[in-house]
Amino acid sequence: MLYRSQEDLSDARAQAAAMSEILSARDAKVITGGVGDLSGTVLYSRERGDVLLLASGVPAPPEGKSYQVWLMGGDTPFHSVGLITADAQGRAAIIDATGEVATATNIGITVEPEGGSTTPSTDPIMEMELD
Numbered sequence: 001m002l003y004r005s006q007e008d009l010s011d012a013r014a015q016a017a018a019m020s021e022i023l024s025a026r027d028a029k030v031i032t033g034g035v036g037d038l039s040g041t042v043l044y045s046r047e048r049g050d051v052l053l054l055a056s057g058v059p060a061p062p063e064g065k066s067y068q069v070w071l072m073g074g075d076t077p078f079h080s081v082g083l084i085t086a087d088a089q090g091r092a093a094i095i096d097a098t099g100e101v102a103t104a105t106n107i108g109i110t111v112e113p114e115g116g117s118t119t120p121s122t123d124p125i126m127e128m129e130l131d
């Protein structure tokens with residue numbers, strides 16, 4: 001149990017540091033959205049090229065499936081931010097610092113085969129427009 005607490009603390013510190021860095025940018029934006037119990041907060045800076053998604057109410061994925069986060073639109077129609085797995089309280093977070101957010105128009109979560117896909121194979125279960 002101590003190991004899990006240390007891991008949670010490390011994750012929380014990394015998220016706090018990422019939030020601080022993004023929010024210190026001149027062009028920092030925060031958007032929120034959701035569908036049903038699934039909700040998300042996105043912090044991003046196009047200048048810095050960083051985006052952070054904090055999700056809550058994330059249900060367990062269907063058997064043999066994973067949740068995958070995408071930056072969509074812009075120069076690269078689909079950029080995988082990565083897979084998210086919720087904790088016991090249904091919370092998940094993911095950070096992308098590749099710079100792809102600079103031209104993205106949306107961020108979304110899809111249900112993909114376990115391990116993810118190279119492009120979305122389903123419509124997003126949640127999608128938010130980036131200003």
